[in-house]
Amino acid sequence: MNTIKSTVAVLLTTSLLFGCGQKEEATPAADKTEKTAAASSNLDQVSAEYRDYAILEIEEFVKETEAFTNAVISGDIEKAKELYAPARMHYERAEPIAEVFGDLDPKIDARDGDVDEKDWGGYHRIEQGLWEENTTKGYEEYAEQLMKDVNLLRAKVETVEVTPELLITGAVDLLNEVSTSKVTGEEDRYSHTDLYDFAANVQGAEKIFSILTPALKEKDEALVTEIDTQFAVVYNLLNEQKQGEDYTLYDKLDKQEIKELSQSIDALAEPLSQIGIVTEES
Numbered sequence: 001m002n003t004i005k006s007t008v009a010v011l012l013t014t015s016l017l018f019g020c021g022q023k024e025e026a027t028p029a030a031d032k033t034e035k036t037a038a039a040s041s042n043l044d045q046v047s048a049e050y051r052d053y054a055i056l057e058i059e060e061f062v063k064e065t066e067a068f069t070n071a072v073i074s075g076d077i078e079k080a081k082e083l084y085a086p087a088r089m090h091y092e093r094a095e096p097i098a099e100v101f102g103d104l105d106p107k108i109d110a111r112d113g114d115v116d117e118k119d120w121g122g123y124h125r126i127e128q129g130l131w132e133e134n135t136t137k138g139y140e141e142y143a144e145q146l147m148k149d150v151n152l153l154r155a156k157v158e159t160v161e162v163t164p165e166l167l168i169t170g171a172v173d174l175l176n177e178v179s180t181s182k183v184t185g186e187e188d189r190y191s192h193t194d195l196y197d198f199a200a201n202v203q204g205a206e207k208i209f210s211i212l213t214p215a216l217k218e219k220d221e222a223l224v225t226e227i228d229t230q231f232a233v234v235y236n237l238l239n240e241q242k243q244g245e246d247y248t249l250y251d252k253l254d255k256q257e258i259k260e261l262s263q264s265i266d267a268l269a270e271p272l273s274q275i276g277i278v279t280e281e282s
Helices: 003-019 028-074 077-093 104-109 122-132 140-157 164-182 194-219 221-239 255-272 275-280
Strands: none
Touching (some): 028 077, 077 194, 104 122, 122 140, 164 194, 164 255, 194 221, 194 275, 221 255
């Protein structure tokens, strides 16, 4: 059993020990067997809960991508622009699972320069046409291929094994992605809809944290409180840039606003990354 998987097992076993404190004492061997079986059962439950969440997000991604690509193919540029960012949020929330398929993720989500020019397609290729060239003409084939790739992703996601590694590293990786690409404005460089992706990554990380929270509270409630507090700080800053369901375009933010968002993500990522360390403590 590797370190991360051991970490989650310890976390869940610890929570079971607290819950069984009032039960009749079992023999040491029987007690150990019972706790191991219960921890395994809880691991399965936690993994299943996240898997259901991620699949639901991918299903919504399929639906909204279909509407987006239909708008591109029909030449409705304003509709395509309207649908672009909200559709991508579903992908960004479920990215720990979506990125398992290394062949599909670049086809769907690669930015200019991430892949060879001849291989570049997907959302950001179409984004360039919509905002930089202000047209859908010539982008119909990219829309058709994007829809095929997203449908394939939905089919393949059923095969994903949600592991403890994916849960713990997934939450931190989502925040790291915000701090390395979203906060710089590189992700949606033509539409400047970066805050939609920013928010979705945070929401995806929060979901993983919330699934692990009941067990984590038994080990370190103060850490849970700190993480909750830092999530609230991030959401408060994001809400300041939100009107209804729409976020401020990223190029409209000033340097101080960007700095505050960046610092809030760093302040959240630090305690979130401690989950593994804390659960390994005796």
